[in-house]
Amino acid sequence: MGRVYNFSAGPAVLPEEVLKEAAEEMLDYKGTGMSVMEMSHRSKAFQEILDDAQADLRELLHIPDNYKVLFLQGGAHQQFAMIPMNLMKHKVADYIVTGQWAKRAYQEAQKYGKANKIASSEDKTFSYIPDCSDLPVSDDADYVYICENNTIYGTKFKTLPNTKGKLLVADVSSCFLSEPMDVSKYGVIYGGVQKNVGPAGMVITIIREDLITEDVLPGTPTMLTYKTHADAGSLYNTPNCYCIYMCGKVFKWLKKQGGLEAMKQYNEKKAKILYDFLDGSSLFRGTVVPEDRSLMNVPFVTGSDELDARFIKEAAAQGFVNLKGHRSVGGMRASIYNAMPIEGVEKLVEFMKKFEEENR
Amino acid sequence: MGRVYNFSAGPAVLPEEVLKEAAEEMLDYKGTGMSVMEMSHRSKAFQEILDDAQADLRELLHIPDNYKVLFLQGGAHQQFAMIPMNLMKHKVADYIVTGQWAKRAYQEAQKYGKANKIASSEDKTFSYIPDCSDLPVSDDADYVYICENNTIYGTKFKTLPNTKGKLLVADVSSCFLSEPMDVSKYGVIYGGVQKNVGPAGMVITIIREDLITEDVLPGTPTMLTYKTHADAGSLYNTPNCYCIYMCGKVFKWLKKQGGLEAMKQYNEKKAKILYDFLDGSSLFRGTVVPEDRSLMNVPFVTGSDELDARFIKEAAAQGFVNLKGHRSVGGMRASIYNAMPIEGVEKLVEFMKKFEEENR
Ligand SMILES: Cc1ncc(COP(=O)(O)O)c(C=O)c1O
Ligand SMILES: Cc1ncc(COP(=O)(O)O)c(C=O)c1O
Ligand SMILES: [Mg+2]
Ligand SMILES: [Mg+2]
Ligand SMILES: [Mg+2]
Ligand SMILES: [Mg+2]
Numbered sequence: 001m002g003r004v005y006n007f008s009a010g011p012a013v014l015p016e017e018v019l020k021e022a023a024e025e026m027l028d029y030k031g032t033g034m035s036v037m038e039m040s041h042r043s044k045a046f047q048e049i050l051d052d053a054q055a056d057l058r059e060l061l062h063i064p065d066n067y068k069v070l071f072l073q074g075g076a077h078q079q080f081a082m083i084p085m086n087l088m089k090h091k092v093a094d095y096i097v098t099g100q101w102a103k104r105a106y107q108e109a110q111k112y113g114k115a116n117k118i119a120s121s122e123d124k125t126f127s128y129i130p131d132c133s134d135l136p137v138s139d140d141a142d143y144v145y146i147c148e149n150n151t152i153y154g155t156k157f158k159t160l161p162n163t164k165g166k167l168l169v170a171d172v173s174s175c176f177l178s179e180p181m182d183v184s185k186y187g188v189i190y191g192g193v194q195k196n197v198g199p200a201g202m203v204i205t206i207i208r209e210d211l212i213t214e215d216v217l218p219g220t221p222t223m224l225t226y227k228t229h230a231d232a233g234s235l236y237n238t239p240n241c242y243c244i245y246m247c248g249k250v251f252k253w254l255k256k257q258g259g260l261e262a263m264k265q266y267n268e269k270k271a272k273i274l275y276d277f278l279d280g281s282s283l284f285r286g287t288v289v290p291e292d293r294s295l296m297n298v299p300f301v302t303g304s305d306e307l308d309a310r311f312i313k314e315a316a317a318q319g320f321v322n323l324k325g326h327r328s329v330g331g332m333r334a335s336i337y338n339a340m341p342i343e344g345v346e347k348l349v350e351f352m353k354k355f356e357e358e359n360r
Numbered sequence: 361m362g363r364v365y366n367f368s369a370g371p372a373v374l375p376e377e378v379l380k381e382a383a384e385e386m387l388d389y390k391g392t393g394m395s396v397m398e399m400s401h402r403s404k405a406f407q408e409i410l411d412d413a414q415a416d417l418r419e420l421l422h423i424p425d426n427y428k429v430l431f432l433q434g435g436a437h438q439q440f441a442m443i444p445m446n447l448m449k450h451k452v453a454d455y456i457v458t459g460q461w462a463k464r465a466y467q468e469a470q471k472y473g474k475a476n477k478i479a480s481s482e483d484k485t486f487s488y489i490p491d492c493s494d495l496p497v498s499d500d501a502d503y504v505y506i507c508e509n510n511t512i513y514g515t516k517f518k519t520l521p522n523t524k525g526k527l528l529v530a531d532v533s534s535c536f537l538s539e540p541m542d543v544s545k546y547g548v549i550y551g552g553v554q555k556n557v558g559p560a561g562m563v564i565t566i567i568r569e570d571l572i573t574e575d576v577l578p579g580t581p582t583m584l585t586y587k588t589h590a591d592a593g594s595l596y597n598t599p600n601c602y603c604i605y606m607c608g609k610v611f612k613w614l615k616k617q618g619g620l621e622a623m624k625q626y627n628e629k630k631a632k633i634l635y636d637f638l639d640g641s642s643l644f645r646g647t648v649v650p651e652d653r654s655l656m657n658v659p660f661v662t663g664s665d666e667l668d669a670r671f672i673k674e675a676a677a678q679g680f681v682n683l684k685g686h687r688s689v690g691g692m693r694a695s696i697y698n699a700m701p702i703e704g705v706e707k708l709v710e711f712m713k714k715f716e717e718e719n720r
Contacts, residue, residue, distance in 0.1 A: 002388070002393060003388065003393050003394065004392070004393030004394060006393070006394050006398055007398070008398065008399070008400045008403075008445065009398060009402070009521075010598070011398055011399055011400060011401060011598065011601060012398060012400050013394070013398050014395065014397055016387065019386050019387050019395050019397070020386075020387065022386060023384075023386035023387065024383075026379050026380075026382060026383035026386070027363060027376065027379050027380065027383065028362070028363065032364070033362060033363050033364030033366070033679065033681070034363065034681075035374065035379050036372055037370060037371060037374055037379070037558075037559035037560075037606070038366055038368065038371055038373050039368070039371055040369070040370070040371060040682055041371060041560065043368075043682070048667070054432065063504060073433040073434045073435065073438070073600075074433045074434050074562060074583055075583075075597045075598050076597070077583050077596070077597040078433070078434070078581070078583045079581070079582075080582075080583075081581030081582065081583060081584075082581075085581070092443070108581070108582055111581070112579065124655075140655070142672075154551075180597060180661060187472075191599065192553070194598050194601075199397035199601065199602045200397075200401065200564070200598045200599065200601045200602070201384070201433060201561045201598075201599070201600030201601070201602065201603060201688065203563070210401070218579075219443030219471060219472065219577070219578075219579045220583065221438070221440075221445070221468070221471070222437070222440075222441065222468055223434055223437050223438045223440075224441075224584075232632060237435045237436070237437040238371065238435050238552065238554050238560045238561075239560065239561070240433075240560060240561030240600060241371060241559065241560045241561070242559045242560070242561065242603075243561060244600075245602075253426075265637045300450060308633050317374045319393065319395070321394075322400055
């Protein structure tokens with residue numbers, strides 16, 4: 001078949017023109033006579049790829065000068081450990097648990113100190129974001145941790161929690177670069193790139209310079225110390241070079257689309273088409289309270305497991321793939337990241353209408 | 361220009377037909393309508409890629425059933441920490457230091473217990489492999505560690521050390537799949553793939569099952585525990601999917617070449633051309649004692665920094681690139697991994713002859 005509409009939650013759809021460029025450059029990157037995959041990470045050509053990627057990311061997010069950008073391996077899960085190992089100076093941290101990934105991070109932190117769950121939405125299958133305006137933030141907390149967009153459950157923090165002066169640390173894996181953000185409000189922002197930015201195998205960590213210290217927990221591996229990578233400009237050891245190259249291409253594509261302000265408008269428009277349909281539909285409904293709905297991940301159900309299964313199957317046959325919801329929510333989930341074109345959402349909704357008519 | 365002869369020590373040359381296939385499949389992998397980069401790591405299509413890669417690697421190396429194969433992130437450097445964190449049950453390990461990478465591993469291990477340097481070749485810039493037939497292996501050593509092929513210095517263990525019954529752990533990053541090996545002689549074998557196997561961003565660890573335990577050092581991150589990845593078939597979290605796919609293609613390519621027995625013959629033939637020339641040359645000479653010479657990394661010098669620099673520059677202009685030696689050795693280094701065709705070595709030697717004539 002031709003290209004499908006891929007609603008995968010991650011790894012996920014990438015811009016077609018980026019993939020085309022990568023294919024064209026596969027055997028010879030810009031006259032170097034080699035693939036980027038074959039390039040020494042210490043070469044001039046690769047250093048330019050890395051520098052450009054970093055500069056474009058800084059421009060897109062307006063990253064202040066006192067923040068470092070690190071390209072790291074190990075995925076988001078490795079950050080679940082790196083964050084406490086590097087930041088838990090007083091061995092206390094507060095976690096707001098709004099989904100499975102925040103929960104995993106919270107559990108990992110317990111290895112390293114006192115991790116407090118100061119709020120949770122687990123009572124209602126994480127279908128909302130708790131009120132975080134006046135939480136019992138610990139006096140001696142080294143940071144307050146959130147997962148800003150909850151990939152599985154389709155919720156998003158629309159306002160950041162009141163951390164009462166404590167450092168804010170955020171996992172933005174599934175909303176990274178989907179809209180502008182004020183980096184200065186955070187101590188650490190990190191995202192696995194495999195949802196909205198590039199192929200799997202890398203996480204980008206944006207960290208305020210004063211948090212990069214040698215004063216880490218005893219036994220922290222050199223590779224899990226932020227300072228190691230910050231001091232070496234993400235070249236302490238061989239990074240995921242090809243992923244940096246692909247992310248760099250996506251950054252340039254985002255700039256061409258008009259940057260993150262334009263992406264936000266586009267993503268809002270796309271999400272509205274789907275949410276409006278869900279709200280009007282008598283067969284389908286969204287599972288998240290309207291005020292906390294994610295622009296990126298849209299879970300929905302019919303209420304019948306049998307109908308859900310039939311929908312997923314028939315949709316796939318029409319080229320709308322990876323619509324199965326996470327097992328903890330059931331039903332369907334459409335992830336509509338930056339690279340999902342508006343036509344994909346429009347056509348999905350058309351198909352849903354047809355399915356609804358045929359199954360009322 | 362067209363494709364160059366790329367003598368980079370890593371990331372390094374890949375088989376051209378593998379790159380061509382990857383380019384062709386970039387927008388649509390086998391009728392899935394998507395790139396492998398866009399594929400959920402939980403999808404059937406990706407699971408097949410992973411299973412195939414593992415099966416082919418097992419076949420190539422004749423890996424016994426009681427060993428697990430893990431596809432991990434973080435590069436070789438992360439193994440420097442994972443090995444002691446997972447294996448140092450008695451907090452004692454013996455290291456044979458034959459180069460910078462073994463030294464780094466030795467230093468990292470010191471964070472976790474008593475790491476003993478039981479042999480070293482640092483006295484002569486690591487230009488040889490010490491006699492390891494009767495070393496003072498510690499009674500309570502949890503393992504003996506070697507770097508089997510020393511990328512920077514161009515030495516290789518031709519016989520494995522006598523570990524006096526202790527577990528052998530080997531970094532094979534720069535000789536991985538260059539020739540057959542008897543996996544059963546090792547407790548753990550690992551290699552960063554970016555030299556002889558695939559693009560950067562992954563390490564393959566082959567580990568005997570009884571060594572995979574929950575009994576790791578306190579504070580070992582979940583992601584740095586072998587058991588985490590072994591239990592989940594390398595899918596505990598999102599792996600470097602595209603790298604697994606590329607390595608899988610290289611494994612198939614190796615099988616087509618006749619497997620590792622055939623590769624060994626081919627690599628010996630290639631290396632002999634270069635070493636024979638170096639031994640006969642009055643201008644160039646290899647820096648390693650003949651009996652410990654690597655088949656993969658061939659360092660050589662003229663004896664004059666000025667001539668070395670001129671050689672590197674003129675070679676690059678003729679399409680022989682990345683011949684500069686590591687700063688700790690100086691001179692030149694030709695890395696002639698599996699994917700370097702014999703023509704590349706023949707033409708390099710022709711060029712060296714010409715250079716010698718012009719500069720006697
Ligand atoms: C928000 C979020 N955090 C963390 C993860 C885990 O990422 P990784 O697989 O890179 O460890 C995911 C998704 O898989 C996610 O959606
Ligand atoms: C033998 C050996 N071990 C370890 C390393 C370090 O690998 P990495 O950059 O993946 O950490 C290298 C090369 O860079 C190497 O050649
Ligand atoms: Mg979630
Ligand atoms: Mg409805
Ligand atoms: Mg070395
Ligand atoms: Mg000579």
